Amino acid sequence: MFAGLTDRSWLWIAAGFYLAGLILGTVALLRGERQSKTLVNGIILFGYVCQLVGLYARGRVVGGCPLGNSFEIFQFTAWSAISLYLVVGVTFRSSLLGYFTSCLAAVLTLTSLAIPAWDATRRSKIFGGNPWIELHASLALFSYGVFALLALTALMLVLRHYSLKTKQIGGWFSFLPSILDLDQISVRLLCTGVILMTASLAGGAVYWLRDPSSVNVLKLLVTVAVWLAYALALTLRLRGHLLAKRFAWTCLALFGAALISLGPVDASRHPPVLAQPPNVVPR
Amino acid sequence: MSPDGFFVIGATHHTAPLAVRERLSLSDEVDRALRLELKRVEGLREFTVLNTCNRIEFYGVAGNSSAVEQVQAAFCTHQRFSPTEFEQFRLHLQGLDAIRHLLNVASGIDSQMLGETEIFGQVKDAYATAQAQGHTGPVLNRVFQKAFQAAKHVRTHTAITGGHVSVANVAVDLAQTIFGALKETRILLLGAGEIGEKTAKAFQSRGAGSLTVASRRFERAMELATTLKASALPFEQREERLAEFDIIVGSTSAPGTVVSNAAVQAAMHRRPARPLFFIDLALPRDIDARVAELQNVFLYNLDDLAKIAEENRAARESETVKCRSLLSERAEALWRHIGPRLHSEGTSTVEPAPASNPEAADRAGRSITPVSRADSIH
Numbered sequence: 047m048f049a050g051l052t053d054r055s056w057l058w059i060a061a062g063f064y065l066a067g068l069i070l071g072t073v074a075l076l077r078g079e080r081q082s083k084t085l086v087n088g089i090i091l092f093g094y095v096c097q098l099v100g101l102y103a104r105g106r107v108v109g110g111c112p113l114g115n116s117f118e119i120f121q122f123t124a125w126s127a128i129s130l131y132l133v134v135g136v137t138f139r140s141s142l143l144g145y146f147t148s149c150l151a152a153v154l155t156l157t158s159l160a161i162p163a164w165d166a167t168r169r170s171k172i173f174g175g176n177p178w179i180e181l182h183a184s185l186a187l188f189s190y191g192v193f194a195l196l197a198l199t200a201l202m203l204v205l206r207h208y209s210l211k212t213k214q215i216g217g218w219f220s221f222l223p224s225i226l227d228l229d230q231i232s233v234r235l236l237c238t239g240v241i242l243m244t245a246s247l248a249g250g251a252v253y254w255l256r257d258p259s260s261v262n263v264l265k266l267l268v269t270v271a272v273w274l275a276y277a278l279a280l281t282l283r284l285r286g287h288l289l290a291k292r293f294a295w296t297c298l299a300l301f302g303a304a305l306i307s308l309g310p311v312d313a314s315r316h317p318p319v320l321a322q323p324p325n326v327v328p329r
Numbered sequence: 330m331s332p333d334g335f336f337v338i339g340a341t342h343h344t345a346p347l348a349v350r351e352r353l354s355l356s357d358e359v360d361r362a363l364r365l366e367l368k369r370v371e372g373l374r375e376f377t378v379l380n381t382c383n384r385i386e387f388y389g390v391a392g393n394s395s396a397v398e399q400v401q402a403a404f405c406t407h408q409r410f411s412p413t414e415f416e417q418f419r420l421h422l423q424g425l426d427a428i429r430h431l432l433n434v435a436s437g438i439d440s441q442m443l444g445e446t447e448i449f450g451q452v453k454d455a456y457a458t459a460q461a462q463g464h465t466g467p468v469l470n471r472v473f474q475k476a477f478q479a480a481k482h483v484r485t486h487t488a489i490t491g492g493h494v495s496v497a498n499v500a501v502d503l504a505q506t507i508f509g510a511l512k513e514t515r516i517l518l519l520g521a522g523e524i525g526e527k528t529a530k531a532f533q534s535r536g537a538g539s540l541t542v543a544s545r546r547f548e549r550a551m552e553l554a555t556t557l558k559a560s561a562l563p564f565e566q567r568e569e570r571l572a573e574f575d576i577i578v579g580s581t582s583a584p585g586t587v588v589s590n591a592a593v594q595a596a597m598h599r600r601p602a603r604p605l606f607f608i609d610l611a612l613p614r615d616i617d618a619r620v621a622e623l624q625n626v627f628l629y630n631l632d633d634l635a636k637i638a639e640e641n642r643a644a645r646e647s648e649t650v651k652c653r654s655l656l657s658e659r660a661e662a663l664w665r666h667i668g669p670r671l672h673s674e675g676t677s678t679v680e681p682a683p684a685s686n687p688e689a690a691d692r693a694g695r696s697i698t699p700v701s702r703a704d705s706i707h
Contacts, residue, residue: 206506210627215506216492216640224509225604286601290625 126191579615
């Protein structure tokens, strides 16, 4: 509980803000109007603060970073993406990245809230009380948030290429940033994501080497595969072999794969001690 | 004619053909002489002259029934133009219609190139000149200030100025959608013709980085490069040095293509991560059309640019209804304040506005004397 509201209530309010951003942005796009950047960023910021409070309340009860089930993982990923957007995205002249970010956050948070089974049980003590493992897990998920934002800029890059190649530059295509801007921010996000994930994996590897049985093989394989795929994409991009539309499509496909990988990663966590999640509203 | 009130008289591209507008346009010398004469017209309390290539308009506040006729007579005399002929092409509006017209003019929706913003500066200059010479007073100060505010409002809240309507500016817009800010871009102009020069100037006016000219006649390339403060490149080196440029403007009159697909492929091999933008303004075309299929290469020809310019023009056209409605509301609100006062009290004699900018002038105009305070509109 925080300020008389349960953690889920705070997270519902946050999802409401993100949904409001999605609806207002869609209406503006359909009308062919440029959305106010201040309004978009204001809505996202309010949602972010509410989500932060919700995750904080949940974290206090579970005694650590709330990453104990799919619901918490989706919430944390959305929160990570928004965190990064508030740092880098607000410098974009276009409000379209804000719109896409609120769309992504609305989808991730509302989906996680709408599926009660995802939050019906949670693994307790998944980090064994070790803050370093907790840091490893939160860094890994934060990198997923970065890749989520990368997927959005990649989507915008695909749309920008499409508009220029098909010579349709009016309408809402005119709100897209330039190709060079999108390409540069995408490369920076990819670098950031890979660095964070590398740090996370390096931290996890230390404990895995000490006790190989503590990490499930499937989780290890899936995580390393995602990391390798992103690292390879970054290498190819920096060497000039993966460019423009292909680079953008690769980022989108990799994020899809990364999202799918969350399932096996979460399911294979050790130890699988089931517990009732805190402050869960009876369903 | 109303005994007193706000009026506009003149001729515009809507009322007079180019041949007539040429004869009506004021030279600097005549302009000065005419202003001196207008200042002496009895009953003409305030006036401003707007003289552009598409319009000659006198905005004023008349205190008696003959003031407007005297303005027309003075203008026709100075221009050696028959008053009877002038009346065929004359625009003459009073009161609310005149205010609405001024707001439309300042906003660019009365312009030949719909939504252009240059007129805003021209109206401001005309007002500033009149103000500096002491020809404006509380009514014109207020009306022009409101016109500027309305024009800014319309520009901000509608798409009337969105998207350029000239081929050269559309090309620059496209370059910005690829490269963002243009200050780092390098432009190669192939051909030294008029359309290429215009496009190059459009790029320069929007902050493009460096410009290089290559023409089949090197001396012509040197000449244009000097004019544009650019550098010149021997035409035969155009393909081998293609990778050094971001934007290539083709405007030669060569009978065939001057940039081949193979040359572009080779250039992109050397700069794969940076897009290459071709603007082909030539007929027959200068750039091999197959380059459009290459990754990170964008090719727009004259038809493509003209189509976008036309779409932009149509989009502006569709905004005019909204603009006119917004401006009409503002004109009516303004008229509700000044109209009754113009008719019931008359206006004060011409008082020079004490400040050079409209806002300051208005603020000051409202506080100089009890008369001007009474005339001011809040």
